[in-house]
Amino acid sequence: MMDLSAAEWTAVRLSLVVSVWATVVSLPVGILTALVLARGRFWGRALLSGIVHLPLILPPVVTGYLLLITFGRRGPVGQALESAFGLVLSFDRKGAVLACAIMGFPLMVRAIRLAIEAVDPRLEEAAGTLGAGRVATFLVITLPLCLPGILAGAILGFAKAMGEFGATITFVSNIPGQTQTLPSAIYTFTQVPGGETGALRLTLLAIAIAMAAILGSEVLARRMARRAAG
Amino acid sequence: MSIEVDLRHRMGAFTLDARFTAPSGITALFGRSGAGKSTIVQAIAGLVRPQAGRIVLGGRVLLDTAAGIDIPRHRRRLGYVFQEGRLFPHLSVRQNLVFGRWFAPRGSAGDDVARVVDLLGIAPLLARRPGHLSGGEKQRVAIGRALLSAPDALLMDEPLAALDDARRAEILPYLERLRDEVRVPILYVSHSVAEIARLATTVVAIADGRVERVGGASDVLSDPSAARLMGGGDAGAVLTARVVAHDPADALTELAGGGGRLFVPLLSDPPGAEVRVRLRADDVMIALDRPLGISALNVLPATITQLVEGRGGRVAIGLACGPDRILARITRRSAMALGLAPGTACFAVLKSVAIARHDLGHG
Numbered sequence: 001m002m003d004l005s006a007a008e009w010t011a012v013r014l015s016l017v018v019s020v021w022a023t024v025v026s027l028p029v030g031i032l033t034a035l036v037l038a039r040g041r042f043w044g045r046a047l048l049s050g051i052v053h054l055p056l057i058l059p060p061v062v063t064g065y066l067l068l069i070t071f072g073r074r075g076p077v078g079q080a081l082e083s084a085f086g087l088v089l090s091f092d093r094k095g096a097v098l099a100c101a102i103m104g105f106p107l108m109v110r111a112i113r114l115a116i117e118a119v120d121p122r123l124e125e126a127a128g129t130l131g132a133g134r135v136a137t138f139l140v141i142t143l144p145l146c147l148p149g150i151l152a153g154a155i156l157g158f159a160k161a162m163g164e165f166g167a168t169i170t171f172v173s174n175i176p177g178q179t180q181t182l183p184s185a186i187y188t189f190t191q192v193p194g195g196e197t198g199a200l201r202l203t204l205l206a207i208a209i210a211m212a213a214i215l216g217s218e219v220l221a222r223r224m225a226r227r228a229a230g
Numbered sequence: 231m232s233i234e235v236d237l238r239h240r241m242g243a244f245t246l247d248a249r250f251t252a253p254s255g256i257t258a259l260f261g262r263s264g265a266g267k268s269t270i271v272q273a274i275a276g277l278v279r280p281q282a283g284r285i286v287l288g289g290r291v292l293l294d295t296a297a298g299i300d301i302p303r304h305r306r307r308l309g310y311v312f313q314e315g316r317l318f319p320h321l322s323v324r325q326n327l328v329f330g331r332w333f334a335p336r337g338s339a340g341d342d343v344a345r346v347v348d349l350l351g352i353a354p355l356l357a358r359r360p361g362h363l364s365g366g367e368k369q370r371v372a373i374g375r376a377l378l379s380a381p382d383a384l385l386m387d388e389p390l391a392a393l394d395d396a397r398r399a400e401i402l403p404y405l406e407r408l409r410d411e412v413r414v415p416i417l418y419v420s421h422s423v424a425e426i427a428r429l430a431t432t433v434v435a436i437a438d439g440r441v442e443r444v445g446g447a448s449d450v451l452s453d454p455s456a457a458r459l460m461g462g463g464d465a466g467a468v469l470t471a472r473v474v475a476h477d478p479a480d481a482l483t484e485l486a487g488g489g490g491r492l493f494v495p496l497l498s499d500p501p502g503a504e505v506r507v508r509l510r511a512d513d514v515m516i517a518l519d520r521p522l523g524i525s526a527l528n529v530l531p532a533t534i535t536q537l538v539e540g541r542g543g544r545v546a547i548g549l550a551c552g553p554d555r556i557l558a559r560i561t562r563r564s565a566m567a568l569g570l571a572p573g574t575a576c577f578a579v580l581k582s583v584a585i586a587r588h589d590l591g592h593g
Contacts (some may be wrong), residue, residue: 122316128303129310130379131274131333138302144320 004201010177011185012205018181019092019161022100023154026108032154033105034112037139055167056106064170067099071171095172096179100161109156116142116147147222155217159210182206231288233257233383233415237273239280246270246280246439248570255431256409256416258447260423260460266439274417275310276303287382304333309376309414311386315368317360330379341412346374349411349490350404366397367568370404377412384408384416390425405429422466427451427508435459452555457546458510463525465546467556473503482527489551492580493527511546514558515579516541518568528580532556534570539548545570549578 037049055063065190071078072090081087090096119142127137143150165183172179176186186202189195232253246266248294259267272278276292279300285293287308292301309330317326327343348354350370360368369389376384389405390398394519402425409416409429420426426433426447433450435443450456451466462464471485471492483497485505492507499505521529535555536548545565549556556578570576 120316122312122314122320124313125277126316127308127318127329129277129306129308130330131304131307132329132376133302133304133333136333141318149453 003199004205007176008198008202010178010187011180011182011202013181014093014096014177015162016179016209017094018100019158021097021162023108023158025097026101026105026157027150027154030105030108030157031112031143034109034116034153035142037109037118053106060103060164060166061103061170064099064167067102067167067171071095071098073186074155078208088154089172091179093172093173093176093179096168096181099167099171101157101163103167104157104160107160108153111153111156112146112150113154115146118149119145131167138167145228150226151217151220155213159213160211162206168220231262231382231413231415233274233288233417234284234286235270235274235398236285237270237280237283239269239273239278239283241269244439248436248439248440248441250434250444252415252434253432254413254415256405256418256429257432258426258430259417259419259434259436260426260430261421261436263421265436266438267421268387270436271310271417271419272305272386275308275385276301276306277310289380290550297585299496306332307380307382309379309381309384310485311369311372311376311384311389313388313391314371314380315360315365315392317371317375319360319369319565321359322356323352323358323363323471326360326371327352327356327374327378329375330381332382341380343378346377349407349410350374352441356555364397365393369393369397369401373404373408383414384412386418388419388421389510390420390422395485398580402428409564419487423451423466424508424564427468428468428506451508451547452557454536454546454548455556457538457557457559458540458555464510466508466513467554468506468508469554469556470504471507473497473499473501473505475501476563487530487551488554489532489556491528492530509556509580511559513581514549514556515581516547516549516558516560516564516568516570516573517577520577521579524579526579526581530556530580532576532578534572534574534576536572537565537570551578 011201033052037045068090069075073079073082073088078089081089089098124137124141132140163183163186168181169184174180174184178190182202186199189199189202232251236249237246238425246269248266259270261267269278270317273283278331282295283293284296291299292306292424293299321329350373352367352370352374355363355367355371363371366448373389389402393401404416406429416427431445433445433447434441435450435456437459442459443450448468450490451460451465457465469487471487474486475484476485476496481496482493485492485507494507530551532549532551534547535550538546539562540546540559543562544559545562547558547560547570549558558578578586
């Protein structure tokens with residue numbers, strides 16, 4: 001039962017690759033955005049927060065469609081990227097990375113933002129009196145202290161990317177070997193007669209990957225918490 | 231090196247308007263909570279930006295609002311010891327200690343780690359994390375961390391306020407060593423007269439955001455007109471006396487002060503050593519004639535220099551005992567009954583407990 005076909009393997013591998021890339025690419029941006037939202041005092045902060053959270057509330061199809069008309073070959077950004085770097089996102093796995101990153105972004109930013117807000121600003125003040133500038137203070141005090149939150153954010157982003165379906169299929173379609181991720185493959189199985197076994201196999205695999213990610217993050221977070229507590 | 235401070239800052243109904251100069255040694259900023267002491271040191275450290283002011287540390291201008299100078303806090307080079315320690319929880323004690331060293335300018339003459347560790351007695355703690363330290367240990371590490379950042383001055387914002395009496399007693403000797411061994415000026419915020427009497431070389435008394443009095447610790451603490459500021463009965467002169475002899479049989483040590491002999495509970499200091507003794511104003515009685523048949527061991531001839539009416543029917547009385555100044559606080563009724571006036575010759579009767587314990591410190 002658990003022998004995966006070559007096509008199924010491809011879908012699983014693609015999902016993992018896309019999700020890892022989506023997490024890695026969005027993490028620095030996510031940390032920066034969370035920092036701005038947690039500490040920034042500027043006009044339009046609520047608006048920025050709204051935009052960041054939008055993919056969480058919008059129907060994924062809408063997000064996918066917006067990506068398509070913006071980053072598609074005829075979209076303004078898509079055209080610019082193609083003529084400048086020869087980079088085509090629509091109907092490509094790089095597009096899947098973008099879709100997954102954007103869908104996971106709100107969850108990631110939220111977790112990191114909460115962690116940054118939990119860091120005692122008086123410790124940063126103390127670092128300042130000891131000669132550390134703002135950047136140094138962020139790197140040696142704030143960042144290490146909210147590492148568990150950053151890890152949680154990354155795991156959430158990764159999990160969301162693994163499960164992303166609506167925006168991905170709208171933006172980059174469901175091309176086996178190219179853009180057919182695990183959820184798309186399951187969806188495909190359910191659309192053909194006799195596909196139940198394949199769908200079930202991939203479903204069990206998806207559960208296993210999700211469990212492994214959560215358990216792994218739990219262990220890491222506990223280790224970090226122990227380190228922080230001494 | 232000295233710190234010149236001139237600040238004006240308004241927060242709601244509270245107005246801070248303070249100007250003073252802190253010389254080297256420990257300058258105590260003294261006053262009730264809410265008097266503005268903490269705001270002053272926070273402004274010096276650059277944690278609070280005053281609306282107007284000028285702060286100069288040893289010729290280096292840290293803040294001059296008129297000239298548009300405001301050095302950011304991380305370039306002011308001031309060691310700050312916070313009331314709650316604020317050690318970095320994710321770093322070991324050793325890493326906390328050398329934290330400031332990473333950012334100190336190259337070639338700055340910072341203290342040697344081994345010397346500071348020894349001075350504060352924290353060698354056994356180096357490998358631990360702050361979460362595993364007691365309150366007193368944390369505060370000693372915090373002091374070491376501030377010292378090792380090669381600061382041009384130390385700012386201590388009620389460093390003992392969050393500790394119980396036992397922890398306080400554990401740290402005070404280290405602060406005395408600091409005063410005697412560290413070259414930089416120390417600004418010490420406190421609302422405890424006992425701490426100031428023990429540590430301060432200069433006192434800046436603050437009330438309602440204003441500097442009420444600046445002077446040498448012994449002058450301010452023995453000044454009747456400052457008694458109200460210093461908390462009435464807690465006020466009291468600080469004298470320096472020399473150990474003359476020990477009498478182990480009676481468990482007493484004889485001291486020679488400017489105004490005469492004093493007997494205190496047995497000290498361990500060798501004869502000739504100088505000790506700092508504190509005489510609480512409420513523990514000084516006044517007699518017109520030398521009292522006979524009295525249990526108090528210490529009776530000094532004195533002359534009244536000043537009487538100042540205080541609150542609650544009390545009078546603060548300045549006394550001259552030879553070159554020493556003593557402060558007494560008695561009821562107005564007694565002062566009237568005895569007919570006390572400046573120039574009256576009398577005797578200061580010091581209840582034996584009035585002589586401070588040995589750990590009051592070496593002057």
